[in-house]
Amino acid sequence: MSLIVPAQYKQKLLPETTEMVIKTIKEDFQTLLGINLNLRRVTAPLFLLSGTGLNDDLNGVEHAVSFKIDAMGGAKAEVVHSLAKWKRYKLGAYGIAPGYGLYTDMNAIRTFEDLDNNHSLYVDQWDWEKTITSSDRTLAYLKSTVTKIYDIVREVEHRIYRQFPHITPVLPETLKFIHAEQLLHDYPGLSPAEREREAARKYGAIFIIGIGGPLSDGKPHDGRAPDYDDWITMNEEGYRGLNGDLIFWNPVLGIPFELSSMGIRVSPESLTAQLRQRNCMERAELPFHRSLLAGELPLSIGGGIGQSRLCMFLLQKAHIGEVQSSIWPLEQVRLCREAGISLL
Secondary structure: OOOHHHHHHHOOOOOHHHHHHHHHHHHHHHHHHHHHHHHHOOOOOOOOOOOOOOOOOOOOOOOOOOOEHHOOOOEEEEEEEHHHHHHHHHHHHOOOOOOOEEEEEEEEEEEOOOOOOOOOOOEEEEEEEEEOOOOOOOOOHHHHHHHHHHHHHHHHHHHHHOOOOOOOOOOOOOEEEEEEHHHHHOOOOOOOHHHHHHHHHHOOOOEEOOOOEEEEOEEEEEOOOOEEEEEOEEOOOEEEEEEEEEEEEEEEOOOOEEEEEEEEEOOOOHHHHHHHHHHHHHHHHHHHHHHHHHOOOOOOEEEEEEEEHHHHHOOOOOOOOOOOOOOOHHHHHHHHHOOOOOOO
């Protein structure tokens, strides 16, 4: 357990008020997300059948919560990790035109998470996906989309300030884009997590491009599965990768705070290259991957935006358990209570 207990922490909203404001934040954010990115809301599954290739395997090593279905002859289902591939399938199923897309409420159980200030067994996020054209598969298009999302976050942050003037905005006006290779160059000798910390503290809000592929030192900045984000294609700035992570500096905890991962999704060509690089070409035989390689799925961009994380950050809370109900180690509950951190 790596719990951070801020010195002299004081809640800026009582739990009862927090509950009401959470509702406002979620309603405002998803409305603006739909309007600004041309997305419509759809209903999402909590679990998927195993063996379809539709579930997101995150970094490629995490195991999903699974169970057998008696009414289907013992078929195995697994709770979603996220809906990165399912959403792309739905874009095709609904025939959504380029420039338009969908978003949904995604709920997941991740039993492998370390339980701390911003990690929970329960994960809730807005999963979104948008149909694009081949000419949109550029770093410029990715940056434009990320900027729209960042501007929405800042708009909601200012709405909170107008309602509660003692919760003053902390996000900078401009988001800093930086490639993972640039971070390696700027902070030699530091680990990826340490590089993130230094850059987030310096700029306040950063988008790190190129998550998943090996850098010049032979190591990736962070893990990313090979079959949804495109981290191998060379972009117009001369680096590999059309994806990234949106990270803020959290002044309450004094740490970098990841809000979202997103990216332009793999094309048939980049999927093949990434599967080959990761030595998992057997996935090409799964139903989802066969459809993608056959050109039956639309080109897309998409990502996930943490709902509880957004509320935690905007309300300047010290623990994600202040904005969501989950299970925590008893010792963590005790330490939080003593520090005035009210877990729901």
